[in-house]
Amino acid sequence: MNGKMKAVQITEPGKFQVASIDIPKPQHGEVLAEIKSVAICGSDPNILNGKVLKNGWPPYYPFVAGHEFAACVIELGEAVTTLKVGDRVAGEAHCGCGTCEMCMQGYYNLCLNYGNSTAGHHHYGHNTSGCYAQYQVYDQKALTLLPDNVSYDEGALVDTAGTAYNALKLTGVEPGGYTAVIGPGPMGLMSMALAKTMSSKTIVIGRRERLQVAKKLGADYIIDFEKVDDPVEEVRKLTDGLGAHQVIECAGNATAYFEAVQMTRKHGHVALISIPGGDGQEMALKSMIMNQITLHGVRANPNCSKSVLDLISQGGLDIKSLITHIYSIDKIHDAFDTFINRKDGAVKVIIHPND
Template sequence: MVAQQAAAQAAPRPDSDVPESMRAAVMFGPGDIRVVDKPVPRPGPGEVLVKVSVCGMCGTDLKIYDGHFPGTPPYGSYTPGHEWSGTVVEVGETVDEVAVGDRVCIEAHHGCGRCENCMAGLYTCCLNYGDVAKGHKASGMTVDGGFAEYAIHHVAALSRMPTNVSDLDAVLITTAGTGLFGIDMIGGYLLGQDVVVFGPGPVGLMTAQAAKQLGARQVILVGTRDSRLARGRDLGADHTINARQSDPVAEIARLTGGEGADVVIETSGNVAAPQQCVEAVRRGGTILVVAFYPEPVTLDLSAVVRQGVQVHTTRGEGGNNVRRALALADMGRLRGEELVTHEFQLDDIAEALRVVRERDGDPLKAVIRF
């Protein structure tokens, strides 16, 4: 049986060197993920087949693993993974933007391209979300993703990678796109402003870097783990605050001359953080929320209104901001690879999920390497 599987995997397609089958992680139920053989998909019009080099793992993958993420395909065939990069091995009809051999990274979301939100660049809020027949695909969320040797994605959601951007960098490029999209939607103008970032996880650390590169006067990073705060200082944060050791609101007030921050960005997902954002922002300032929460949160909305504070939310990496993040990385202004702390083989994906959930060994970004 093993020999037959190996032979099937090695058998090339009639028109290429791509095998007919591949190893892929498949969800069979909540908490049940297995590595099995699956057919290698063929790209349709506008699609690209990529040999995956690396696929990152984040909190969304834990929600998917637990069965708490809406819109995923049926159990027994579905492969998650939405932070991946690799090399183009086949292209579908009409594709001339990339070629076989190109290294690419992805935007997880490809909107339908026909609804009002997509036409406005808000494809992470596509009005046809999850409707594959109308063209929407969210890699690893509503369609198969990158925890597999090969993955399909639409060419519009792929970007060619410069030679000086590594595969591990690319995993964090999608993450950086999340922060940049949020900054874009609040005006994209941080020059001379005081910016606070709650949560020194991958999104927070990439967002803090981006804020500094976009001209923030000072970037203040708030978290609870000294190791991550230290990483934030290495990446350019001007000040870090351990919320377990001091009151972050009081410290932010001190660092901003008692006025509060111009922009407060919440990336932590801690249910107490939104109210701290309200207390930390200046009158007339801006709060940006890009996190998901395990339960409803409580905040003083009357204070928000009295202070004339603008509250914005964004989901994912819309507005072409992955390509902007890639440009910053190409210029050496966004550092991603050093955030990768744990690497696993595909066969060990269940162990990788356990490590991320239990924070075993203080993982910052865990990836599956192929």
């Protein structure tokens, strides 16, 4: 397909605008996708301002970010075997080279060819163009078919849900235990919802409106850290003095990293999803060693999209409740303002690039 499309271009750190640019051409193994729904990720504001994460995101300017999306396949490049025109798909940010040691083991989120597009690696919306656009090209490996009864908007949340699912899987969550979640943002709320689906009792630690959202979405217990002396002690009170079986850290501050370990029971598991702003040297090392706690770094969502989509399709995960706002691409500044400043109870804010 030839022609122009609207895309949100970051032109310099902190500045972005809707521009008219060429529709890209799918190459070997790629498809052209018409982007139907994009969810703003908690990491997107940091990519927009280009300074906080210091990971080379974006790698150049102008750059098109965005990585949480659902789309319709409208054109195939050469050697596409898993998709056809008209397929409805959900996307993932990570596309590994497919041949390195990590990719061969299924950990394509840890591809040893990170940043090497010639080798086939892409981190869409981070070091390769992303989905804040009407169209984008994607490697077929980065796309998963949407079940018929799962909407594009739900599909756009599969990246977040998959990362929460990856965190819980890494902790080895089992039914009947306690899962504590620190930070009831979109990722924390998703982790809570998934932990409930897995028959774990949930304790969410946060404050103000977002904590009330957690309660509304079904958290068994909530702890407002502004209203208690010690959240760790409160978690212990709820768990027969032992602490949670698994703690999912989604707040990204030094206190949260420290308390995540402190509120975990002996031989329990901590999953860290937030990327720390600083050097991340804030762990409670002594507690971790003395209580033989296992710490899991969680990077994205390898091999999780299909499981999460099946769960949504089967009615096991209500993902729609997290969507609070929908904007057209022309209102991108309003959309980010709503998301960043949590206006009107914003949780997941969606863009429809083709409306």
